[in-house]
Amino acid sequence: MATKSDTSLSSRLSPFQRFYLIVIAGFILGPFIPLLIQSFAFRWAWPDLLPGTWWLEQRGKSMMPLAWDYVLSPYSRVWEATVNTVAIGLIVTVICLAICLPAARVLAREKFRGKSAFEFFLSLPLIVPEAAIGIALLMMFIRLGLAGSYVGIIVAHLIPTIPYMVRMLTAVYQGLGRDFEEQAMILGASRWQVLRLVTLPMLLPGVVAGALFTFLVSTNIFLLTFFLGQGQIVTLPTLLFSKIAGGTLDASAAGITLIVTLPGIILLIISERFIKEEAFGKGFGN
Amino acid sequence: MSASSPAVPDPADAALRGPSARERRARVWQMVQLAPIMAVLVLLFGGALVLAVLQSLGFAPWFGVNTFPDFGYFGALWGSSTFWVSLGLTLYYATVSTAIALVFGVLLALALVKIFPGKTFYKYLYKLPLMIPYTVGIALAVLMLSNGGMLSRLAAFAGLIDDPAQFPQILKTHYGWGIIAVYVWKQTPFITLAVYAVLLGIGRETEEAAAILGANRRTIFFRVTLPQILPGVVSSTLICFAFNVGAFEAPFILGGGFPDTLPVVAWRYFNDADYTLQLQGMATVVSIGLVAGVILFGYLAAYRRFERRMGRN
Structure with a gap:
């Protein structure tokens, strides 16, 4: 018994865990290897494990790898989709911040009747199926003339992003306490000065984390963009959807998949510095 | 409100x-x-x-339809057997993938609190699927799991099959293994993140105490660790389950066709040339919301009752 409990306490990996970590790495990263190969293949017939003809052998026909030549050309609409995705993400993030900052302040500091019901209402968008919201919103937006417009998509993206943003900002405000603001007030600072010189600088790390997460959620949204964009506005997820909707993946689709993955990798590297795992300790839902 | x-x-x-x-x-x-x-x-x-x-309920004056309140659309929907098959498929994909992602996620979180070489790398690695759209996961599933895909080629390489048709069909069946694979791939990191965050917060003192008192590894996990990570488990599985019930793209591309999952059914009604079917689509949408609502409230209520029994509120 004693030796058993020793192993259970050890801060090292058990053999099973070591094996499991390798399996998980293969599960997560493995599929990207054939994806990369596919994007440089010229001909890749079953059952070859590697392409029968690489682009390199056919470079007389094309200077660029064929798939990448298409992906980087205007015909693929990749550039347009990237610009759309980033622009929509940025605007959504800014609006979401503006809406959630004051609300988070009240939620973190004030007590009022119905507060827990209100908090539950704020997290409802996370647990109401997206298809239900998307189709109902589309009906509404068609009536309002917002379907297929940037405004409609940006407004719709607020729904799934607000719950995360308000949660992360409330946690930041709770950590901040109100002593510093009160001291500044006592020393004669105006409300605006307090906001600019005390509150915002202290909030900044949390605000950056919330903004990054909101941007991430917005850039990953498929369903709302697809339903409400009416095919007129392409973002990276909807562009890729239209490429693979037939259930096959050719070399150019592989290239586009890699391009769609790229912003996520960049965000991952940036956000690892700002978003600490501990921030999620309180959970999302209840 | x-x-x-x-x-x-x-x-x-x-x-x-x-x-x-x-x-x-x-x-x-x-x-x-x-x-x-x-x-x-x-x-x-x-x-x-x-x-x-x-x-x-039949209120659509802009189509010239206004029979409110009219339960006929729900009646027609709930009266057809394909609706119940669709509902069953929707819940089956959502439940199985959430359960698998939960097991994978908790195992991964438990491994991540240990100290090992390459831990920094793993802390980046496991979050990658969280950062990229579901459509990427679907593309990867097509590449790996289709009959002409990588797994099929590996099977041929190993001499198990000599024709793509002999590879067991994974995608576009009602077993939905392709859909489930995509959900698990995308949501394991989400659950890992939630559980790992809680694990970091609670530290290891309680586990150490249990070990000193002679508890074995199994007992420690089920009696000490699990009750403490339960809030993270419940909130993250709630979100994943709700998302899976309402997801459209994976069942649309990787699903087995008619009968489709409910979001796809609603979308098809909505895009039908006969626009009065949109009301039928709306009844489908409301049904999705109702079913998800009932299940999630039941889940939360059960969890609350458990918490009370545990003496937490």
Whole structure:
């Protein structure tokens, strides 16, 4: 018994865990290897494990790898989709911040009747199926003339992003306490000065984390963009959807998949510095 | 819920604070700060839900249809056996993938709290699927799991099959292994993140205490660790399950075709040339919301009861 409990306490990996970590790495990263190969293949017939003809052998026909030549050309609409995705993400993030900052302040500091019901209402968008919201919103937006417009998509993206943003900002405000603001007030600072010189600088790390997460959620949204964009506005997820909707993946689709993955990798590297795992300790839902 | 109700202060609170004029100003200021978020969520989210319910009950004057309240659309929908098959498929994909992702996620979180070489690398690695759209996961599933895909080629390499048709069909069947694979791939990191965060917060003291008292590894996990990570488990699985019930792209591309999952069914109704079918689509949408709502509330209620039994509130 004693030796058993020793192993259970050890801060090292058990053999099973070591094996499991390798399996998980293969599960997560493995599929990207054939994806990369596919994007440089010229001909890749079953059952070859590697392409029968690489682009390199056919470079007389094309200077660029064929798939990448298409992906980087205007015909693929990749550039347009990237610009759309980033622009929509940025605007959504800014609006979401503006809406959630004051609300988070009240939620973190004030007590009022119905507060827990209100908090539950704020997290409802996370647990109401997206298809239900998307189709109902589309009906509404068609009536309002917002379907297929940037405004409609940006407004719709607020729904799934607000719950995360308000949660992360409330946690930041709770950590901040109100002593510093009160001291500044006592020393004669105006409300605006307090906001600019005390509150915002202290909030900044949390605000950056919330903004990054909101941007991430917005850039990953498929369903709302697809339903409400009416095919007129392409973002990276909807562009890729239209490429693979037939259930096959050719070399150019592989290239586009890699391009769609790229912003996520960049965000991952940036956000690892700002978003600490501990921030999620309180959970999302209840 | 109305915009004014949350801003009403607690009477006890009000008595403690200063004069009523200042109190009233503070209350107004509080309301002003909560107004934007209320406006967006009530108008958009609440509006969409109310409109969906009204329409599914026959209120669509812009189509020249106004038979409100008319339960015929629900009747027609719930009376057909394909609806129940669709509902069953939707819940089956959602439940199985959430359960698998939960097991994978908890195992990964438990491994991540240990110290090992390459831990920094793993902390980046496991979050990668979280950062990229579901459509990427679907593309990878097509590449790996289709009959001409990588697994099929590996099987041929190993001499198990000599024709793509002999590879067991994984995609486009009603078993939905392709859909489940995509959900698990995408959501394991989400659950890992939630559980790992809780594990970091609680530290290892309670586990150490249990070990000193002679508990074995199994007992420690089920009696000490699991109850503590339960809030993270419940909230993350709630979100994953709700998302899976309402997801469209994976079942649309990787699903087995008719009968489709409910979101795909609703989408097809909605895009039908016969636009009066849109009301049928709305009834489908409301049904998705109802089913998800009932299941999630049941889940939460069970969890709350468990918490009370545990002596937490």
